[in-house]
Amino acid sequence: MTEIPDTWCPTVLPHVETVDGRLRFMGRQVDVPGPVPDEDAVLLSHCDGSRPLDGFTAADRERIGLWRRHGLLLMAPPRTAGHAVPEPPVIVSPHPDDAALALGGTVARQGGRFLDVFSVETWTRDPYYGRRPATTQRLLLAEEAVAARVLGARVELLGFVDAADRDLRRDRFFADPAWSDGFAREEPELFDAVTERLAALLDGAGLVYAPLGVGGHVDHLACREAVLELARGGGLGGARVAFYEDQPYSLFSAAEETAKRLGARLADAGLGELRPRLLPVDETAALTKREALGAYRIQVRKGIIQRIRRHDMRLVQGAQGAAAPASPAAERVWLMRS
Structure with missing residues (x-):
C-alpha cells in the first residue's frame, strides 16, 4: 500500500x-x-x-x-496540487457521497464539480444518528465537504429532499427495472424542478457524468432521466454525456445489465448507444480516493469502501487488450454516442 x-x-x-x-x-x-x-x-x-x-x-x-x-x-493532499485537465467534469450526484464513491479516483486526477441534487437527507442505520436527524443532516454535508476537499472538487448543493424523507417514497425508494423511466415521472413536479435546476447548472459544461441507475434508487433514476431529458431537448449544448457505475449498488446488481437495457431504450428513442470505458486510476489517485471515502461514516460502512476498492482493481484485471488501462485500478463509465 x-x-x-x-x-x-x-x-x-x-x-x-x-x-x-x-x-x-x-x-x-x-x-x-x-x-x-x-x-x-x-x-x-x-x-x-x-x-x-x-x-x-x-x-x-x-x-x-x-x-x-x-x-x-x-x-x-496539499491544496496547491493541480489536476490534469483544464476543464474538469461536472458530476451529477444524487446525494452527497455518490460522486466520490463512483468517480473519486477520476476526480482526484482531473478535478470535478459535484452537483449534489437530493442533498437534504437524514437516512442512517446508526441508532445514535437515527435519533438526531438535524445533526445527521448537518454531518452528512460536512462529510461531503471533507471528501471534496481531499479530492480537490467543488460542491454545489441543490437542496432537494432525499427519497427516504419524502412521504411518497419513504418505504419504497427502489424501482424495478432500473432502466425504466416510469418511477422518475411519478413525482412530475419534483422531476421538472430537478431538470430545470440542472439545465442552468450544466450550461456550458464540457463533460457531464450522470448516474447509470444501477440498483434502481429512484433519486438516481431521476437524476439520470433529467440529464437525458436535457440531452433529448438540446439543453446540454455540445456537452459530452457519460453514465457512471453507481456505487455501492453495482456490488450487488449487474451494471452491465442496466447499461445494456438502458442502451437499447436510448437507441430506440434515437439517442444513440452506450459504450463502456474504463477510466484509469493511478496509485496516487487510488490513495486519494481511499482517504476521501474515509470521510463518509454515517451511511457508508468500512467494508463497503474496501469492496469498492477491490472492485476498481478487478476492472483492470478483467480488461483485455487496448481496453486495459495501464494502472492498478479503474472506474467504469458508459459514453452516450449518437
Whole structure:
C-alpha cells in the first residue's frame, strides 16, 4: 500500500467532539489514553487540512498518528496540487457521497464539480444518528465537504429532499427495472424542478457524468432521466454525456445489465448507444480516493469502501487488450454516442 507523503495534511473528521475533557467520535467515547488536555484541543483545531504533516513537531505527529489509528482524521493532499485537465467534469450526484464513491479516483486526477441534487437527507442505520436527524443532516454535508476537499472538487448543493424523507417514497425508494423511466415521472413536479435546476447548472459544461441507475434508487433514476431529458431537448449544448457505475449498488446488481437495457431504450428513442470505458486510476489517485471515502461514516460502512476498492482493481484485471488501462485500478463509465 502506498505510503502517505509528509506533505499531506491531517484533516479531523466532523464527527469528533470533546465532552467533559474526553474525545467522542460518532457519539461514542474513544479509547485514547488519558483525558484530552487543552493542548490536544488546540492540536485538533490545527488539523484542518491546511497544514502539512511535516509542519508539526515530532510529538504532535505522534499524537496525530494515534488519532489516525483511531479513525478520527484522514490525510488530504496539499491544496496547491493541480489536476490534469483544464476543464474538469461536472458530476451529477444524487446525494452527497455518490460522486466520490463512483468517480473519486477520476476526480482526484482531473478535478470535478459535484452537483449534489437530493442533498437534504437524514437516512442512517446508526441508532445514535437515527435519533438526531438535524445533526445527521448537518454531518452528512460536512462529510461531503471533507471528501471534496481531499479530492480537490467543488460542491454545489441543490437542496432537494432525499427519497427516504419524502412521504411518497419513504418505504419504497427502489424501482424495478432500473432502466425504466416510469418511477422518475411519478413525482412530475419534483422531476421538472430537478431538470430545470440542472439545465442552468450544466450550461456550458464540457463533460457531464450522470448516474447509470444501477440498483434502481429512484433519486438516481431521476437524476439520470433529467440529464437525458436535457440531452433529448438540446439543453446540454455540445456537452459530452457519460453514465457512471453507481456505487455501492453495482456490488450487488449487474451494471452491465442496466447499461445494456438502458442502451437499447436510448437507441430506440434515437439517442444513440452506450459504450463502456474504463477510466484509469493511478496509485496516487487510488490513495486519494481511499482517504476521501474515509470521510463518509454515517451511511457508508468500512467494508463497503474496501469492496469498492477491490472492485476498481478487478476492472483492470478483467480488461483485455487496448481496453486495459495501464494502472492498478479503474472506474467504469458508459459514453452516450449518437
